[in-house]
Amino acid sequence: MYDLAIMWDWISFSVRWLHVITAMAWIGASFYFIALDLMLKPADDMPEGASGEEWEVHGGGFYHTTKFMVAPARMPEHLTWHKWQSYSTWLSGAALMMIVYWVGGELFLLDPSKVELSLLQGILISGASLTIGWLAYDAMCKSKLSEYPTLLMLLLFAILVAMSWGYNQIFTGRAALLHLGAFTATIMTANVFLQIMPNQRIVVADLKAGRTPDAKYGKIAKVRSTHNNYLTLPVVFLMLSNHYPLAFGTQYAWIIASLIFLTGVTIRHYFNTMHKTGKGPHWTWAITVLLMISIAWLSSMRTIETIEEAELRPLTSHEQIFVSAAGFDDAYDTVKGHCSMCHSREPFWDGIRWAPKNVYLETKGDVARYASEIYLQAGLSHAMPPPNAVQMDQKAREVIVAWVREARKSN
């Protein structure tokens, strides 16, 4: 039964739901601890080894937190770790990436107008590229460069720009930005998993054994979590970018993504300073707005392949299956009639200036390429076309369902 499409769509939605929840838990905890850290104040009656304390009020009670840098004199009886928020975000994100960009690779990952790749090649590049960034970054942090934190940040930025460009040479714009986000998030989780946590375990082992922990472990953790702090907001942008074709749908997508990393720094700098001193530097907002205006401007400078170019593009093997299936001609006419006024390279529907979500439904190749999406949006569900714009009767929907099921059966 071809209702694998329904199953995959629900798996995809559930994993996305999970991923957003775990990311909220991770980012929430991380923002909370950063703010707490910056707001700590010394007090007269602090216990030995404490570096600052903070009073907070929330949910009907008062909280009194004391920070020990690097560690208290004795191992406490109860110790809560904060690590699963990060791991579960990465794991659910990896699963979601596999569902959307590996299982759905023909549609969302590969772009034959950039590089001709088989789906397997695309998947291998997708998976392997995520680890390379961590290896380069980690080697850099452990080298002599670590003595120059600003230079280290600039080099990290250079790696991100290079990856942004590289991904955009290979994958669809949508996959490129998503992979850049995953690449960055992998660095962030690996910082927790391979650096911050192991160092914290050494400190705990020292405490248990009655030794005084070395202060260097706390310092290493601090550098890594500072990097994570500046990377958080850009990662969230990149993860959301696939819903906004203007962000990924131009040849300048790689520059847009690079500029977003700068907004991550300007926005966080404002809040970090505000938590520390009670007042934020307002000039950072001016820079953020300028960056966003440049991004909007870049996104409008797009060259879109013409319909002639699209028609000349040879069909991929995936598209071939759908074009040669019985019922294609009828389905193609149905889609042309109900969808192409909006979903075309030059839409002629009032108020639609570019194809929604960059979904083009004009050529035979387009319709074959988006078969599964058309099946879900207009065959099985009534999500498309927007009912107030175009009416599509049940018969027309059945034409689409019959064609896609036929193609799946014959394959």
Ligand code: HEC
């Ligand atoms: C009147 C204009 C219009 C027509 C006609 C139309 N669409 Fe859409 N389509 C849209 C808009 C607007 C969106 C973006 C919806 C959103 O932002 O969630 C969209 C989104 C989509 C998406 C992407 C969904 C996603 O979330 O990624 C698909 C696939 C799609 N349409 C298929 C079709 C099909 C198939 C037809 C014809 C049966 C069709 N559309 C007809 C306007 C239209």
